[in-house]
Amino acid sequence: MFMQLIASGIAVGSVYALVAxxxxxLFRSTxxxxxxxxxxxxxxxxxxxxxxxxFGWSYGAALLFAVAALFVVGIAIERGxxxxxxxxxxxxxxxxxxxxxxxxxxxxxxxxGREVIALPPILEGEPLMLxxxxxxxxxxxxxxxxxxxxxxFYWFFQKTRTGKVVQVASQTPRGALLVGxxxxxxxxxxxxVGAAMGAIAGILIAPSTLVYPDMGGHMLIRGFAAMTxxxxxxxxxxxxxxxxxxxLENVIGGYVSSAMxxxxxxxxxxxxxxxxxxxxxxxxxxxRA
Amino acid sequence: xxxxxxxxxxxxFGGLVAVNDLSFSVRTGEVFAMMGPNGAGKTTAFDAIGxxxxxxxxxxxxxxxxxxxxxxxxxxALGIRRTFQNNGILREMTVLENxxxxxxxxxxxxxxxxxxxxPAAARAERSAVVRAREMLEQMEIGDxxxxxxxxxxxxxxxxxxxxxxxxxxxxxxxxxxxxxGLSPNERLHLGQVxxxxxxxxxxxxxxxxVQDLVMAVSDQVxxxxxxxxxxxxxxxxxxQNEEVLEAYLGNG
Amino acid sequence: MTLSTTRPGARERDPAAAARxxxxxxxxxxxxxxxxxxxxxxxFVVNTMLVYCLVAVGFNVVLGYLGxxxxxxxxxxxxxxxxxxxxxxxxxxxxxxxIALGGAAGAVLGFVVGLPALRVKGYYLAIxxxxxxxxxRWVYVHNDAITFGPGGFSLPELRLLGMTxxxxxxxxxxxxxxxxxxxxxxxxxxxxxxxxxxAIRNNERAAASLGIDGxxxxxxxxxxxxxxxGLGGALFALLNGRVSPDTFGxxxxxxxxxxxMVGGLGSxxxxxxxxxxxxxxPEVFRNLPGLEEIVFSxxxxxVIFFMPKGVGGLxxxxxxxxxxxxxxxx
Numbered sequence: 001m002f003m004q005l006i007a008s009g010i011a012v013g014s015v016y017a018l019v020a021x022x023x024x025x026l027f028r029s030t031x032x033x034x035x036x037x038x039x040x041x042x043x044x045x046x047x048x049x050x051x052x053x054x055f056g057w058s059y060g061a062a063l064l065f066a067v068a069a070l071f072v073v074g075i076a077i078e079r080g081x082x083x084x085x086x087x088x089x090x091x092x093x094x095x096x097x098x099x100x101x102x103x104x105x106x107x108x109x110x111x112x113g114r115e116v117i118a119l120p121p122i123l124e125g126e127p128l129m130l131x132x133x134x135x136x137x138x139x140x141x142x143x144x145x146x147x148x149x150x151x152x153f154y155w156f157f158q159k160t161r162t163g164k165v166v167q168v169a170s171q172t173p174r175g176a177l178l179v180g181x182x183x184x185x186x187x188x189x190x191x192x193v194g195a196a197m198g199a200i201a202g203i204l205i206a207p208s209t210l211v212y213p214d215m216g217g218h219m220l221i222r223g224f225a226a227m228t229x230x231x232x233x234x235x236x237x238x239x240x241x242x243x244x245x246x247x248l249e250n251v252i253g254g255y256v257s258s259a260m261x262x263x264x265x266x267x268x269x270x271x272x273x274x275x276x277x278x279x280x281x282x283x284x285x286x287x288r289a
Numbered sequence: 290x291x292x293x294x295x296x297x298x299x300x301x302f303g304g305l306v307a308v309n310d311l312s313f314s315v316r317t318g319e320v321f322a323m324m325g326p327n328g329a330g331k332t333t334a335f336d337a338i339g340x341x342x343x344x345x346x347x348x349x350x351x352x353x354x355x356x357x358x359x360x361x362x363x364x365x366a367l368g369i370r371r372t373f374q375n376n377g378i379l380r381e382m383t384v385l386e387n388x389x390x391x392x393x394x395x396x397x398x399x400x401x402x403x404x405x406x407x408p409a410a411a412r413a414e415r416s417a418v419v420r421a422r423e424m425l426e427q428m429e430i431g432d433x434x435x436x437x438x439x440x441x442x443x444x445x446x447x448x449x450x451x452x453x454x455x456x457x458x459x460x461x462x463x464x465x466x467x468x469x470g471l472s473p474n475e476r477l478h479l480g481q482v483x484x485x486x487x488x489x490x491x492x493x494x495x496x497x498x499v500q501d502l503v504m505a506v507s508d509q510v511x512x513x514x515x516x517x518x519x520x521x522x523x524x525x526x527x528x529q530n531e532e533v534l535e536a537y538l539g540n541g
Numbered sequence: 542m543t544l545s546t547t548r549p550g551a552r553e554r555d556p557a558a559a560a561r562x563x564x565x566x567x568x569x570x571x572x573x574x575x576x577x578x579x580x581x582x583x584x585f586v587v588n589t590m591l592v593y594c595l596v597a598v599g600f601n602v603v604l605g606y607l608g609x610x611x612x613x614x615x616x617x618x619x620x621x622x623x624x625x626x627x628x629x630x631x632x633x634x635x636x637x638x639x640i641a642l643g644g645a646a647g648a649v650l651g652f653v654v655g656l657p658a659l660r661v662k663g664y665y666l667a668i669x670x671x672x673x674x675x676x677x678r679w680v681y682v683h684n685d686a687i688t689f690g691p692g693g694f695s696l697p698e699l700r701l702l703g704m705t706x707x708x709x710x711x712x713x714x715x716x717x718x719x720x721x722x723x724x725x726x727x728x729x730x731x732x733x734x735x736x737x738x739x740a741i742r743n744n745e746r747a748a749a750s751l752g753i754d755g756x757x758x759x760x761x762x763x764x765x766x767x768x769x770x771g772l773g774g775a776l777f778a779l780l781n782g783r784v785s786p787d788t789f790g791x792x793x794x795x796x797x798x799x800x801x802m803v804g805g806l807g808s809x810x811x812x813x814x815x816x817x818x819x820x821x822x823p824e825v826f827r828n829l830p831g832l833e834e835i836v837f838s839x840x841x842x843x844v845i846f847f848m849p850k851g852v853g854g855l856x857x858x859x860x861x862x863x864x865x866x867x868x869x870x871x
Contacts, residue, residue, distance in 0.1 A: 099798070270676075
């Protein structure tokens with residue numbers, strides 16, 4: 001049973017890692033903690049639904065649509081809501097993303113009411129048996145895809161020139177500006193990327209969790225917990241934290257009580273902040289405070 | 290009578306030694322100036338004495354009591370106040386409120402008294418306002434009372450900060466570059482205020498670059514470089530000192 | 542050296558303050574006569590406004606004055622409601638005792654939330670306090686024996702001095718509680734404590750150099766905030782006669798944000814105005830799903846962009862007489 005819990009934990013943890021990664025990307029490039037990130041997750045899933053049901057597109061097309069749509073949404077939000085508030089106090093920015101979160105939730109609720117809809121999995125098929133462990137094809141897809149995304153990120157940030165430029169721009173925006181890097185444009189694109197990542201995470205997990213307007217809020221706190229556990233602001237921390245959280249949830253659910261799964265994330269946040277605020281990989285000691 | 294004794298104060302930031310085995314004493318009622326090139330460690334020494342930065346070694350005694358390592362609030366309660374180099378002003382409060390905040394420890398209103406509107410508490414608050422106003426008048430900035438502190442000129446803010454530091458009757462006042470940003474007239478006024486303070490038995494320890502002020506006002510000057518004490522002597526002698534000249538003109 | 546206008550022991554009479562005091566007394570008198578003019582339904586809405594006045598005022602102490610991103614307001618609200626309701630159901634206490642217990646529970650939770658606030662700030666604190674709120678809701682849902690689980694519970698019939706509390710009687714009780722609470726908070730914020738909060742918000746080092754104990758003052762702000770909002774939660778329970786966990790989640794918090802921002806951070810008068818304005822609204826939007834959220838969030842966004850000082854700030858700028866001593870400048 002233990003191995004099963006670990007395996008399932010890694011599957012769900014990969015999604016947490018993706019969410020946390022998206023949030024960290026946004027945080028590092030714009031120093032804003034995006035309380036609306038869960039809604040990108042939710043809108044990703046809903047976009048697939050809309051494309052399938054309303055437009056009648058194929059699954060593949062719907063997926064592409066969702067990712068592209070959220071990329072555009074991310075860019076629009078940065079341009080329209082975040083950029084004008086660049087120099088405003090933190091309270092205003094935090095409130096803005098909170099308000100945005102509820103706005104998007106309200107819109108989704110307005111159109112879909114109290115329905116809870118199921119999304120068909122991307123990979124159908126029989127569960128696979130690896131020794132004692134049972135995994136659905138969807139789980140493998142999640143793990144595999146997340147792994148690819150993470151790999152892609154590492155390659156981008158560490159190996160490519162653009163990636164290094166992005167790192168510089170986020171660490172010293174003024175210096176980057178001086179050297180001629182288009183920092184506003186970069187921020188804008190990063191928001192699109194972050195939103196798209198949220199959407200991908202939503203699409204991947206929606207088949208298992210069902211699609212409903214509040215699914216974002218649920219995921220937001222998991223994302224926070226992953227970031228806090230791994231080390232707030234650290235890309236590798238987001239991944240490690242996400243996986244660890246997923247495993248932790250499953251293990252606690254399996255050995256302690258299933259009711260506790262829900263609050264594992266909250267407890268993780270509180271415990272980490274009390275005992276070791278910098279998390280496991282503690283890179284970012286003091287963000288915008 | 291030595292009101293302040295510093296022995297072997299050493300402060301390290303990682304590998305950098307900001308203050309290196311610094312020792313000096315300040316006599317009651319003195320105006321004691323610390324000078325030195327930028328980065329010499331003056332503000333760091335201030336921070337260590339005031340409890341804002343941890344010292345690696347050394348001892349500091351105020352009126353005979355050891356204070357090194359105490360929290361800043363405790364040190365304030367013992368009778369020491371300071372101003373800050375990069376604005377310790379409370380921007381969003383008015384000038385009067387800034388100075389009132391200086392009376393935090395001297396306003397004997399309890400929480401319960403305040404929220405129930407107990408007359409004694411209200412009286413305590415009112416007399417604090419009176420004291421604050423008197424201090425503003427003394428510093429000749431009474432007309433600024435209702436202005437938001439963040440709106441004032443740098444020089445005016447300095448004055449407010451000093452008024453705030455003085456209002457509670459502290460026995461040792463530590464001023465970190467009080468003359469920066471002041472007009473020549475304001476500097477003159479500041480010098481007069483400092484000498485008057487010293488005359489009343491209050492000890493002033495200041496960090497300052499502006500030589501005229503230091504020379505006109507101080508009883509003792511200590512010159513620092515690279516965290517070490519170069520010389521300590523009366524102001525007139527500093528000018529002639531070879532090492533000091535080299536510190537400022539040569540390697541400093 | 543003394544000023545000619547101040548004799549030792551003389552009482553400072555500020556004409557503006559005297560005028561304000563008179564206006565408030567008149568307002569209070571008028572408010573006492575209100576039930577004569579309105580029907581039961583409007584009375585219910587007014588009672589709801591009173592509840593949210595407490596919510597906003599309490600929130601303002603921590604968010605507006607102390608300036609900390611503490612998002613635990615819904616948690617304080619919830620624990621006040623649960624403490625009041627459960628004590629009445631399990632122990633049979635009367636309404637006033639229930640209210641007091643609600644305030645006490647809020648104060649205790651305020652202390653608990655205040656402790657991590659000493660270690661972390663900014664976004665970390667925001668996230669941690671959100672987690673506390675959700676944790677509390679889980680506790681309410683999963684302890685059926687005590688808290689009656691996800692369905693919530695109803696309060697017993699409310700009686701005071703032998704009379705059943707109808708909307709009008711509730712109004713007087715609420716008015717009493719709210720007036721006392723706001724008066725006490727106002728006194729607190731105008732005193733050295735309020736100054737200490739703002740000092741810590743502006744420049745914690747400078748505040749420490751003046752002898753202000755940052756840790757104690759932060760805890761005080763949180764405990765006070767928790768108490769006031771907890772009182773509001775208790776009143777809320779009495780108002781609706783029901784308590785259930787889903788009331789105290791993030792949607793509730795959104796409303797709190799909207800009220801405080803519309804009213805103006807750091808403005809007590811603004812909090813009251815914001816509460817009045819925004820409680821009147823939801824009735825219209827209850828029917829369509831999501832509409833309430835959309836309206837409130839849009840309002841919040843618009844306020845952040847165009848009116849960051851809120852109504853309270855605008856009024857302070859327009860009428861110096863109304864100027865509160867310490868208002869937040871964004």
